[in-house]
Amino acid sequence: MSPSRPLFKRSLLAQALARDVAGESFVDYSSGLFLAAPRRTGKSTFLNNDFIPECENRGWLAVYVDLWAARDSDPAQLISGAIGAALARFENPVSKAAKKAGVEKISLLRTLSWDFSKPQLPSGTTLAKALEVLHSISGKMIVLIVDEAQHALNSESGLNAMFALKAARDHLNRGLQPDGIRLVFTGSSRDKLANLVLKSKQPFFGANITSFPLLGHDFVEFATHLWNKRLADSNQFSADDMEYAFERVGRRPEMLNQLLTEVSVGRGEASNLGELLRTGALNHQAGIWSDYESACNDLSALQLAVLNVMAERTIGKQAFAPFAEQTFEDVNRKLEQAHAEPNASTPNVQKALDALRDKELVWKANRGEYALEDCAMAQWLTRVNKAD
Known part of the structure; x- marks a missing residue:
């Protein structure tokens, strides 16, 4: 990179x-x-x-x-x-x-x-x-x-x-x-x-x-050295700032590269590259979270409850069985917490899943299994629910 x-x-x-x-x-x-x-x-x-x-x-x-x-x-x-x-x-x-x-x-x-x-x-x-x-x-x-x-x-x-x-x-x-x-x-x-x-x-x-093992600190040090070679000695990235940014972009090399290009080239000879890098990384993360929030704001109570249960299964590395009795109980618990009618049933959950698929939030396999379209959304939903 x-x-x-x-x-x-x-x-x-x-x-x-x-x-x-x-x-x-x-x-x-x-x-x-x-x-x-x-x-x-x-x-x-x-x-x-x-x-x-x-x-x-x-x-x-x-x-x-x-x-x-x-x-x-x-x-x-x-x-x-x-x-x-x-x-x-x-x-x-x-x-x-x-x-x-x-x-x-x-x-x-x-x-x-x-x-x-x-x-x-x-x-x-x-x-x-x-x-x-x-x-x-x-x-x-x-x-x-x-x-x-x-x-x-x-x-x-x-x-x-x-x-x-x-x-x-x-x-x-x-x-x-x-x-x-x-x-x-x-x-x-x-x-x-x-x-x-x-x-x-x-x-x-x-x-x-x-x-799959994600890229670690050795990659961060590699990237830091690589980018610092093109910068003035008085204007260098630190490995700590690079690590902070890399984590915020989901340890994705291409996204880090884009962020580094914007900071080091787009901002010229700024003397606070580390601060700019951290701010850019936070803005990137906030943008993704804002997209998730906008998508969830358009959901019905039942759709959001189903999505939250799917997120819990994802975090727990468990299979999502959409029409199991335990799933209905968990969806109803989410609905009650949201002060909505606990109306989980096979036809209602099926309608919610169909709507979530139309919104490209949920994926369906050919034989009927369901999963979140973006597994990173599970982490955001878990974070939001803990904050509540």
């Missing part, structure tokens, strides 16, 4: 996660790694600049797909496209490997006339079979990384793709050589990502969600 954009390397974290994914440590993610952290906190940057190079250094074949990059596209097509692009790198030996894997030419290779310039799997080819061929062709363990994996839950085909990846994992990791594939999923919402693992009918039931 800076005008020259030097990279802050997180090599130790990449090495640790690679060991975990490989099953070489006490923390074994060989069945799947699920990383959750708020958007724009550095997950994708880490994956591309640290984790994927570490995988390649180990001799693994990393296949990366970002479901957020093309949100209007079918997640299943994006995943198959990434696998197809990886297969295209091994165009020459594909025919031989496909035959060894028992794949019909017409289904995978279209009678050996598959157009490798178009990174899509031929119609009728399963993800499991394509990954099996890719593993056979490359002779390497595949690490399939699905960034913002929660978007797969928005459609039946996307969810089916998740089940297909589980089937591929089970197939390629069996027997005496259980190192065919590793799966890594990231998500900007822990609640949304959890919809892949919490219930027995979900594809990766039983897996754990791991919090």
Whole structure:
């Protein structure tokens, strides 16, 4: 982060996660790694600049797909496209490997006339079979990384793709050589990502969600040094001021960069950069909170009560069961505290959830699970309720 954009390397974290994914440590993610952290906190940057190079250094074949990059596209097509692009790198030996894997030419290779310039799997080819061929062709363990994996839950085909990846994992990791594939999923919402693992009918039931480590003080020191190199010796940022600002912008490097640019360039040679930085960070935080407050001011008592209960579940890392008896009790308690009629019921809560979805405050998975659209809102709601 800076005008020259030097990279802050997180090599130790990449090495640790690679060991975990490989099953070489006490923390074994060989069945799947699920990383959750708020958007724009550095997950994708880490994956591309640290984790994927570490995988390649180990001799693994990393296949990366970002479901957020093309949100209007079918997640299943994006995943198959990434696998197809990886297969295209091994165009020459594909025919031989496909035959060894028992794949019909017409289904995978279209009678050996598959157009490798178009990174899509031929119609009728399963993800499991394509990954099996890719593993056979490359002779390497595949690490399939699905960034913002929660978007797969928005459609039946996307969810089916998740089940297909589980089937591929089970197939390629069996027997005496259980190192065919590793799966890594990231998500900007822990609640949304959890919809892949919490219930027995979900594809990766039983897996754990791991919090992606946010950038720490070592990054703050890196950023401080980087920015101070372009400033006069008498006009420098302190690491304490930088840390204060970084925390207020949610430990998001891009937002810190924007704030630093405004303060150091937009304000010229001001001698109080630290004060300006802290003030700018507070204004940024206040702006976000003001947006949350404006959104909540437009809600009915029941809608706000449902939102507050969802926030409590998010903070407590619990699943939100919208029509459970306990949920009705908690919503009614919120309504009573607001001196409103305690009228929580299945039809009323459903109407409230529909309204919250229309206002883009609540997200719904294809199979009916709900989560806050912005998990940071849960922290703000908790703070406001404590103040009350």
